[in-house]
Structures are given as C-alpha cells and as structure tokens.
Amino acid sequence: MSPADLPTMDRLRKRRDFLAAAKAEKAGVASFLLQGRDRRDEGDVRLGFTVTKKVGNAVVRNRIRRRMREVARAVMPASGRTGYDYVMVARPHALHAAYPDLVRDLERAISRLHGGGRRRSDDISASADGGRPA
Structure with missing residues (x-):
C-alpha cells in the first residue's frame, strides 16, 4: 500500500x-x-481521545493523551478503516506502558474490533441438541 492509498485522519x-x-x-x-x-x-478516519479524572490530575491526563495521539499517528494510517470513528478511552496503564506495547495494544484492539480477534458468541453455531455428545 503506497502512502497515497492510506486513509487520512x-x-x-x-x-x-x-x-x-x-x-x-x-x-x-x-x-x-x-x-x-x-x-x-x-470519509476520513476520525479519532477521539478520552482520559477521565479517575486516571490522574491534568498533567497526567495530558501526558497520556499525548502518548495515545502518537501511537494513533503510527498505527491508524495503516490499520484504521475509512468511514470509521474511533475513540480511545485511556486506562491508568497507558501512562507507564512502553511505546511498543502501546502500538501493539492498538493494533490488537483494531483487529478485535473488526472481527479478527476473539470469537464472539454470535459467531459460534450451537447444535440442535444443545452441544451434548451423542
């Protein structure tokens, strides 16, 4: 995929x-x-960030927001889908996590969000007998 093909944010x-x-x-x-x-x-990929007061004071919240913004700049152009809105709601772990871990977390979350992660209950087909062995 060339840079011209990547979605803008x-x-x-x-x-x-x-x-x-x-x-x-x-x-x-x-x-x-x-x-x-x-x-x-x-349309373009749109991205929002939320960091609640439970996470810390204003300095901590702004630091987390800056870290999330940088991770999104690195991952979203290649992984985000056009026509989608994404919101990242920070947890306290985001303050101390290593940058590569944050990148990996965002890639994994996008994969799960678009169906590439865990199996959801609506994807599992149950047999007529309730799954009991014969």
Missing part, C-alpha cells in the same frame, strides 16, 4: 460523535478501551 470534536462511538463496537486492551463506529461513508 481527522479528530472527533462533537459530543454526539463520542456518544455514538460509545454505543458501537468495543475492544479492550491493557492500556485503553477502543470504541469504533462505522459511519457508513467513505
């Missing part, structure tokens, strides 16, 4: 976009929770 700025992403698919990793919503258009 924009930021989520409106509360309604954050709320819509919160109702959509979720994938949790150690450092953050990733929420993703398909807008059903061919």
Whole structure:
C-alpha cells in the first residue's frame, strides 16, 4: 500500500460523535478501551481521545493523551478503516506502558474490533441438541 492509498485522519470534536462511538463496537486492551463506529461513508478516519479524572490530575491526563495521539499517528494510517470513528478511552496503564506495547495494544484492539480477534458468541453455531455428545 503506497502512502497515497492510506486513509487520512481527522479528530472527533462533537459530543454526539463520542456518544455514538460509545454505543458501537468495543475492544479492550491493557492500556485503553477502543470504541469504533462505522459511519457508513467513505470519509476520513476520525479519532477521539478520552482520559477521565479517575486516571490522574491534568498533567497526567495530558501526558497520556499525548502518548495515545502518537501511537494513533503510527498505527491508524495503516490499520484504521475509512468511514470509521474511533475513540480511545485511556486506562491508568497507558501512562507507564512502553511505546511498543502501546502500538501493539492498538493494533490488537483494531483487529478485535473488526472481527479478527476473539470469537464472539454470535459467531459460534450451537447444535440442535444443545452441544451434548451423542
């Protein structure tokens, strides 16, 4: 994939976009929770960040937000899907995690969000007898 083929990123700025992403698919990793919503258009990838006061004071929250922004810049152009809104909700682990671990976490979360991770209950087909052996 050439750099021209990679999706560009924009930021989520409106509360309604954050709320819509919160109702959509979720994938949790150690450092953050990733929420993703398909807008059903061919627009740019949009990304929002949330760090609650439970995580720490303003200095800590801003440091975590900067770290998440850098990780997103590294991963989202190659892994994000056009027409999607993503919200990264930080956890306290994001402050002290190594940068490569954060990158790996985001790649894993995107993979899970788009169906490449764990099997979900709606993907498992149950047999007619309730799964009991014959």
